[in-house]
Amino acid sequence: MPDYMVLLYTPEKDEDERQTDRWADMPLWLELTESLRKAGLLVAHGPLHPVTAATTVRVRDGETELTDGPFAATKEVLAGYYVLRCADLDEALHHAARMPTARHGSVEVRPIMDMSEIPASGRA
Amino acid sequence: MTVTGRNGRGPWSADSAATAAVRVFHNERAAVLATLIRYVGDFQLAEDAVQDAFEAALATWRHDGVPENPGAWITVAARRRAIDRLRRDRSISERAERLAALLRLDQQEHPSMSEESEIGDDRLRLIFTCCHPALDIPARVALTLRTVGGLTTGEIARAFLVTEPTMGKRIVRAKRKIVDARIPYRVPAAEELPGRVRGVLRVVYLIFNEGYSASEGDRLVRGELCDEAIRLGRLVCELIPDEPEAWGLLSLMSLHDARRAARVDELGGYVTLADQDRSLWDEGRIGEGTHALGRAVRLGRPGPYQLQAAIAVAHMQAAGDDPRNWARIAELYGALGRLAPSPVVELNHATAIGFAYGADAGLERLGPLLNDPALERYQPLHATHAELLRRAGDVTGAVRAYERAIALSGNAVERAELDRRLESLTTARTQTGMSRELSKPAGVPRRSSGAAG
Numbered sequence: 294m295p296d297y298m299v300l301l302y303t304p305e306k307d308e309d310e311r312q313t314d315r316w317a318d319m320p321l322w323l324e325l326t327e328s329l330r331k332a333g334l335l336v337a338h339g340p341l342h343p344v345t346a347a348t349t350v351r352v353r354d355g356e357t358e359l360t361d362g363p364f365a366a367t368k369e370v371l372a373g374y375y376v377l378r379c380a381d382l383d384e385a386l387h388h389a390a391r392m393p394t395a396r397h398g399s400v401e402v403r404p405i406m407d408m409s410e411i412p413a414s415g416r417a
Numbered sequence: 418m419t420v421t422g423r424n425g426r427g428p429w430s431a432d433s434a435a436t437a438a439v440r441v442f443h444n445e446r447a448a449v450l451a452t453l454i455r456y457v458g459d460f461q462l463a464e465d466a467v468q469d470a471f472e473a474a475l476a477t478w479r480h481d482g483v484p485e486n487p488g489a490w491i492t493v494a495a496r497r498r499a500i501d502r503l504r505r506d507r508s509i510s511e512r513a514e515r516l517a518a519l520l521r522l523d524q525q526e527h528p529s530m531s532e533e534s535e536i537g538d539d540r541l542r543l544i545f546t547c548c549h550p551a552l553d554i555p556a557r558v559a560l561t562l563r564t565v566g567g568l569t570t571g572e573i574a575r576a577f578l579v580t581e582p583t584m585g586k587r588i589v590r591a592k593r594k595i596v597d598a599r600i601p602y603r604v605p606a607a608e609e610l611p612g613r614v615r616g617v618l619r620v621v622y623l624i625f626n627e628g629y630s631a632s633e634g635d636r637l638v639r640g641e642l643c644d645e646a647i648r649l650g651r652l653v654c655e656l657i658p659d660e661p662e663a664w665g666l667l668s669l670m671s672l673h674d675a676r677r678a679a680r681v682d683e684l685g686g687y688v689t690l691a692d693q694d695r696s697l698w699d700e701g702r703i704g705e706g707t708h709a710l711g712r713a714v715r716l717g718r719p720g721p722y723q724l725q726a727a728i729a730v731a732h733m734q735a736a737g738d739d740p741r742n743w744a745r746i747a748e749l750y751g752a753l754g755r756l757a758p759s760p761v762v763e764l765n766h767a768t769a770i771g772f773a774y775g776a777d778a779g780l781e782r783l784g785p786l787l788n789d790p791a792l793e794r795y796q797p798l799h800a801t802h803a804e805l806l807r808r809a810g811d812v813t814g815a816v817r818a819y820e821r822a823i824a825l826s827g828n829a830v831e832r833a834e835l836d837r838r839l840e841s842l843t844t845a846r847t848q849t850g851m852s853r854e855l856s857k858p859a860g861v862p863r864r865s866s867g868a869a870g
Contacts, residue, residue, distance in 0.1 A: 295599050381601035382551055383609075404598045 294378045296336055296405040297385040302369040303398035318393040325391055329377065336376035344370045369398055434478035437487050438471060445488040446567050449495050451539035455602060456519050459509055460564065460592045462502050470494035496523055541604050541656050548617045549600050556591040557620050563588050566645045576642050614657065618666050621649045625670045643674050664713035665723030671706030672729040675699040687830045690732060721757040724749050743773035760792055768801050776808035796825040800835060807842055815842055
């Protein structure tokens with residue numbers, strides 16, 4: 294079963310507004326997370342601190358460059374994630390649509406590469 | 418596409434080999450491919466194996482004669498090519514299991530007999546996967562034409578006016594996403610089926626409209642797109658016969674396509690429905706369209722495609738200008754507007770009301786559309802407005818509306834037609850050349866969402 298990274302993007306708002314939204318949706322999140330856990334799909338999950346806490350790392354010509362903030366400044370910011378182990382994309386999309394974020398932000402679903410499928414020469 | 422030998426006048430046996438291969442290609446390729454994909458789990462490998470099998474068929478059949486059951490020959494040959502390719506290609510996931518399953522199948526005496534019922538399901542799996550909503554629309558269209566329809570990448574590229582490498586990349590990217598994201602190869606579950614079926618029909622209709630709109634590009638290639646869309650429509654009807662909208666769409670496409678030859682004159686000018694030479698209409702297509710609509714109606718669940726097909730029938734039956742027929746058309750547009758509201762449907766509804774109950778009634782209905790800023794630059798709205806004003810006797814208003822429509826027209830053929838109407842209004846002022854913009858499929862004006870969207 295492949296793992297899918299479910300990335301939760303929300304419109305950028307000030308922190309107070311964000312907290313209010315978060316508390317309002319909390320029962321939904323708890324119920325959702327519990328049902329994913331019971332179904333045996335939940336690998337990992339977590340809310341993220343706001344983008345003001347983000348640091349972006351790039352190494353260019355051997356020099357490490359640190360940038361304060363997220364990788365790209367956009368209207369929507371990465372607010373949290375789930376890693377779900379699903380049979381196929383349809384199952385992952387089904388659960389992604391259950392995320393409260395899907396209603397006011399966006400949810401991106403990305404398959405995680407299965408390391409065992411990378412040819413032996415590419416592995417340590 | 419015609420069933421002819423590729424090498425023209427070759428020796429008899431060579432010609433019949435090519436003829437048989439082309440026939441099997443059209444009739445059975447999708448089914449062979451669909452089943453093979455289920456076994457190997459990889460679109461590209463399965464397609465390559467099927468391609469190999471057809472190439473081998475040409476060579477072998479020319480030499481040994483055409484086998485009794487060419488379809489079965491291709492099935493076995495494609496499977497063996499797939500086994501060879503699986504043995505070589507180590508990147509395929511679950512390679513050992515897939516290889517074992519194919520070898521088991523190959524050892525059965527009549528493998529195709531034992532899984533007859535699965536073949537229909539495989540073709541459905543293939544269609545639903547190609548039209549999966551996780552792929553973007555151009556990718557769905559291209560992949561469906563390539564994989565289900567068997568068109569070459571070059572043919573699809575020419576039809577969509579992009580370069581072959583661009584189209585090739587689009588198709589490769591789609592296939593890669595199917596593998597990497599694990600888009601499942603299956604018929605969707607009952608609860609998602611209606612939405613997914615609508616999605617498939619939408620792809621088929623997009624292919625048809627791309628061919629039908631003929632605003633630019635090679636007309637011949639575009640005609641093939643219409644043919645291909647109708648073939649796909651028939652296939653969907655065969656596989657999901659209890660879906661009335663599938664029959665509705667097949668009917669709609671057939672009825673429009675029946676008039677393909679009559680729509681454009683020798684100089685490329687647009688011929689309105691009323692002026693079309695009915696002897697150019699394709700009786701076979703009209704028969705298929707009428708029959709398909711009958712099938713749909715008997716299922717008792719109306720939908721946007723069925724209503725549009727019924728409207729097309731009403732337009733084609735009425736020669737002349739019978740208000741009773743326009744009242745029927747107005748009623749159908751009313752029903753369509755309730756199921757699938759759109760400005761295009763609303764506009765056509767207003768026109769039909771105008772022709773059925775008098776221009777003033779139509780103009781009243783048109784009022785809200787004329788005040789909608791989103792439609793300000795929508796050419797057909799102004800052309801219709803002009804026509805209704807002309808009928809209401811407001812020549813000055815009609816001239817102004819025609820000028821507005823002409824200014825907004827981006828298509829030479831269309832502009833010439835509007836010029837002609839304006840001219841006939843300002844000079845002769847006779848009641849000639851009734852136009853019926855309505856007879857176009859609702860999806861044609863690309864800026865607006867078509868009725869069946």
